[in-house]
Amino acid sequence: MTDPRDSAPAGQEIPHHQQTEDYGGGHIKARHGRINAWLLVVYLVLFVWALYYGYTYWGGLGPGLDLTR
Template sequence: MTTPSTPENDGSDQGSDHDHELEEYAGGTIQARHGYLPVWLLVVYAVLFIWGLYYAYHYWGGVGPGRIG
């Protein structure tokens, strides 16, 4: 569905209503918009996941605190 051209809406964003759909929660206090994840955030997720695997493998297991080895 396209929006009519008005002074506030010159029609340049026709067809992009889905990209900028705004959802409101708690009576408009919280607003959420569908968007994309920045590449740097995906890199942070990947690094934290790899670190978590390393930590789980290297430091967990064995007899616990004070273990030899």
């Protein structure tokens, strides 16, 4: 069940202090929100690089799957 204090009435924005959760006695704070666009770009670049690296340095597509026939 949800706590009525956690949800805001329809049409109202939740204040910043209610969007964070504290863990470890206040040493760690977690905020619910969106992932920044630059971080998504970094994830995409790392994924493309991993595919390139895996294909180039680990021997292509695998035994019997070479595309140069």
